Amino acid sequence: xxxxxxxxxxxxxxxxxxxxxxxxxxxxxxxxxxxxxxxxxxxxxxxxxxxxxxxxxxxxxxxxxxxxxxxxxxxxxxxxxxxxxxxxxxxxxxxxxxxxxxxxxxxxxxxxxxxxxxxxxxxxxxxxxxxxxxxxxxxxxxxxxxxxxxxxxxxxxxxxxxxxxxxxxxxxxxxxxxxxxxxxxxxxxxxxxxxxxxxxxxxxxxxxxxxxxxxxxxxxxxxxxxxxxxxxxxxxxxxxxxxxxxxxxxxxxxxxxxxxxxxxxxxxxxxxxxxxxxxxxxxxxxxxxxxxxxxxxxxxxxxxxxxxxxxxxxxxxxxxxxxxxxxxxxxxxxxxxxxxxxxxxxxxxxxxxxxxxxxxxxxxxxxxxxxxxxxxxxxxxxxxxxxxxxxxxxxxxxxxxxxxxxxxxxxxxxxxxxxxxxxxxxxxxxxxxxxxxxxxxxxxxxxxxxxxxxxxxxxxxxxxxxxxxxxxxxxxxxxxxxxxxxxxxxxxxxxxxxxxxxxxxxxxxxxxxxxxxxxxx
Numbered sequence: 001x002x003x004x005x006x007x008x009x010x011x012x013x014x015x016x017x018x019x020x021x022x023x024x025x026x027x028x029x030x031x032x033x034x035x036x037x038x039x040x041x042x043x044x045x046x047x048x049x050x051x052x053x054x055x056x057x058x059x060x061x062x063x064x065x066x067x068x069x070x071x072x073x074x075x076x077x078x079x080x081x082x083x084x085x086x087x088x089x090x091x092x093x094x095x096x097x098x099x100x101x102x103x104x105x106x107x108x109x110x111x112x113x114x115x116x117x118x119x120x121x122x123x124x125x126x127x128x129x130x131x132x133x134x135x136x137x138x139x140x141x142x143x144x145x146x147x148x149x150x151x152x153x154x155x156x157x158x159x160x161x162x163x164x165x166x167x168x169x170x171x172x173x174x175x176x177x178x179x180x181x182x183x184x185x186x187x188x189x190x191x192x193x194x195x196x197x198x199x200x201x202x203x204x205x206x207x208x209x210x211x212x213x214x215x216x217x218x219x220x221x222x223x224x225x226x227x228x229x230x231x232x233x234x235x236x237x238x239x240x241x242x243x244x245x246x247x248x249x250x251x252x253x254x255x256x257x258x259x260x261x262x263x264x265x266x267x268x269x270x271x272x273x274x275x276x277x278x279x280x281x282x283x284x285x286x287x288x289x290x291x292x293x294x295x296x297x298x299x300x301x302x303x304x305x306x307x308x309x310x311x312x313x314x315x316x317x318x319x320x321x322x323x324x325x326x327x328x329x330x331x332x333x334x335x336x337x338x339x340x341x342x343x344x345x346x347x348x349x350x351x352x353x354x355x356x357x358x359x360x361x362x363x364x365x366x367x368x369x370x371x372x373x374x375x376x377x378x379x380x381x382x383x384x385x386x387x388x389x390x391x392x393x394x395x396x397x398x399x400x401x402x403x404x405x406x407x408x409x410x411x412x413x414x415x416x417x418x419x420x421x422x423x424x425x426x427x428x429x430x431x432x433x434x435x436x437x438x439x440x441x442x443x444x445x446x447x448x449x450x451x452x453x454x455x456x457x458x459x460x461x462x463x464x465x466x467x468x469x470x471x472x473x474x475x476x477x478x479x480x481x482x483x484x485x486x487x488x489x490x491x492x493x494x495x496x497x498x499x500x501x502x503x504x505x506x507x508x509x510x511x512x513x514x515x516x517x518x519x520x521x
Contacts, residue, residue, distance in 0.1 A: 004465035009430035011489045012079035019073055020508050023065030030067070080489035082432040084295070090380075090455055090463045091426070091434025093403040093448030094189065094238055096268050096290040104294075104356045108349040118344035122330050128348060129328035133321045135355040142366075143264070143284050144277025145307030149316045150288070151346040155265040156191040158285035158304020159232065162261040163199035164338045165283065165308065165315040166230045169259060172336060179229040179258070185215040186442060187237035192263050196232055208442070213241050213394030220252055230259040236269065238437055238448065239393060240377060240400030250280035259283065265304075267291045268452050269374050269401035272367030276307070283308045292354035301347035303354075317341045372453035374401050376460060380451050383464040389414060389471045393443040403450035405443055408471075412445045417474035417481045419445040424492060425470045425484035431463065
């Protein structure tokens with residue numbers, strides 16, 4: 001391994017209050033002229049247009065602040081932030097932090113898109129409906145499914161939507177009282193358990209085989225019963241290991257009368273290689289804001305696109321975009337639909353970006369994305385194998401697809417420095433901390449990198465060199481990692497404070513009440 005020295009890095013540090021604590025009474029960013037008398041006479045007072053029950057009793061406590069101060073505030077915050085556009089973001093396993101073409105941001109910023117009103121007549125939004133309809137056809141081709149909905153507002157919402165369709169399916173068959181269990185696996189995305197539980201199902205989780213890391217098919221046979229409503233599973237799981245017996249899992253559930261949902265939130269290794277319907281799945285979901293190159297945008301706007309087989313199209317959320325007589329329509333006439341799961345069109349800007357990316361890549365380009373992603377992952381494994389203190393979970397499975405789960409258990413035993421210490425220390429070199437995932441830690445001291453197709457060999461080499469540097473440092477001087485980060489805008493967080501509900505404030509108003517702080521200086 002060629003040793004690379006970490007580049008010098010030090011974040012901006014601004015002691016920046018939140019904007020609701022800034023400004024002063026009477027300060028303005030813009031002066032709005034008074035309404036001309038002729039207009040006031042013609043339009044009348046605003047209260048005549050707003051129902052009395054919707055009028056506020058008091059003015060909202062908004063920050064009163066000038067434009068330059070607003071600009072400085074948000075630019076300072078941006079300087080304290082790491083992200084895909086600034087650094088090598090390999091560490092965020094399961095999240096597929098890839099490059100999103102800037103030209104696609106220009107598309108969603110066009111006034112023809114941004115100035116559309118959600119209540120416009122469908123005849124006036126034919127372009128948007130056309131994109132939704134055509135992208136649905138593309139997703140059907142990618143997955144093998146018959147129809148798609150883009151309403152869910154994220155991956156977990158997509159899983160919940162699928163769970164609701166499973167429930168509706170069994171309800172119409174008159175079997176819902178008995179079919180009240182969903183089977184999943186421990187290394188499927190946690191939402192594959194949480195969302196069906198929220199939808200009212202009991203959850204059975206299959207644990208991985210200690211040698212292979214795969215869920216045991218005999219355990220599945222034991223778990224299946226007359227109460228089985230379905231299977232919700234991620235493949236490859238959050239270890240990067242692909243289950244080669246996935247079609248057998250599906251057949252077992254089908255023989256028991258259940259439905260199977262494929263969680264393809266992280267589908268970056270499967271384009272043009274494996275399709276959900278070809279393995280027998282009845283439904284699936286994709287995170288459009290990940291593998292389809294539409295950015296996460298923190299925790300939104302996201303899109304958990306759900307696709308179903310022909311037999312289940314009647315249960316999809318309304319409306320579905322249809323194309324009849326050369327016109328695109330919003331079809332609400334679906335009696336067995338689970339109903340509406342999000343307002344209006346959903347997060348359509350995510351669809352526009354993804355549609356543009358897929359059209360630009362083409363079928364061969366999408367397959368090349370997956371092939372490159374798999375090569376990058378396995379190159380990373382080879383590089384990481386030489387770092388003291390690092391081991392790979394389930395090493396008998398020597399090929400991984402989209403990501404790989406490593407462990408720093410040996411480093412922790414040898415030096416006292418664990419995975420959370422190393423993650424914080426990495427930030428000191430301008431590398432966003434990596435993802436650990438899946439508490440409780442079945443794999444001790446885990447970390448989960450995903451070097452998707454965006455990253456070059458040079459990027460991967462540098463990222464690995466940082467891991468090696470901080471692991472070597474942990475053996476030589478563990479206190480540096482334990483007290484990290486040192487070069488970032490924030491210091492090490494006191495976990496005890498985070499775990500005390502007395503310190504929590506879910507809204508600005510709750511924060512003010514708890515701290516008795518004024519809203520203006």
